[in-house]
Amino acid sequence: MIELVSESRCIKCNICVTAxxxxxxxxxxxxPPKIARQSDCQTCYLCELYCPVDALFVAPQADESVAVNEDxxxxxxxxxxxxxxxxxxxGRTSAAQAEQSAKFFKYSP
Structure with a gap:
């Protein structure tokens, strides 16, 4: 569930709102955007994924809110x-580039 929008990191781009x-x-x-309907969060992580400055935190608990401390x-x-x-x-390497499981499967067009 979404737990934090960091006021110190957020650049007010509102990409999370759109995502x-x-x-x-x-x-x-x-x-920064306001978490207005926290109970509607499906813990999909899309907001955290699309945030260009890592200003969001989604806790893995999907059914309950947990207390978090930004520091x-x-x-x-x-x-x-x-x-x-x-x-x-x-500056990050895509996880898809590091994925090696495809080597175990034959591909024939």
Whole structure:
């Protein structure tokens, strides 16, 4: 479930608002988006994935909200982890490029 929009990292691009399939966020003029309908979050991670500055945190608990602390998320390296593991973002290697399982299957056109 979406738990955090970092006010210090957010660049107010509202990409998360657009990416969210369940309309969890509300745009706020000259401010980071507001988590307006947290219970509608499906824990799909799309907002976190598309955030260009790793300003969002989606907790894996889909059915309940959990308390989070931004400083602890940053110190533990969890803020932006989802994008990093998938290789999204400048200077990151795509997880698809590292995927090796295709070598086990024959492909014949």
């Amino acid at each position: 969210c399939p369940t309309n969890v966020f509300d745009k706020v003029p000259n401010a 602890m998320l940053v110190q533990s390296g969890l803020l932006g982890t989802y994008r990093q593991r998938l290789g999204w973002g400048r």
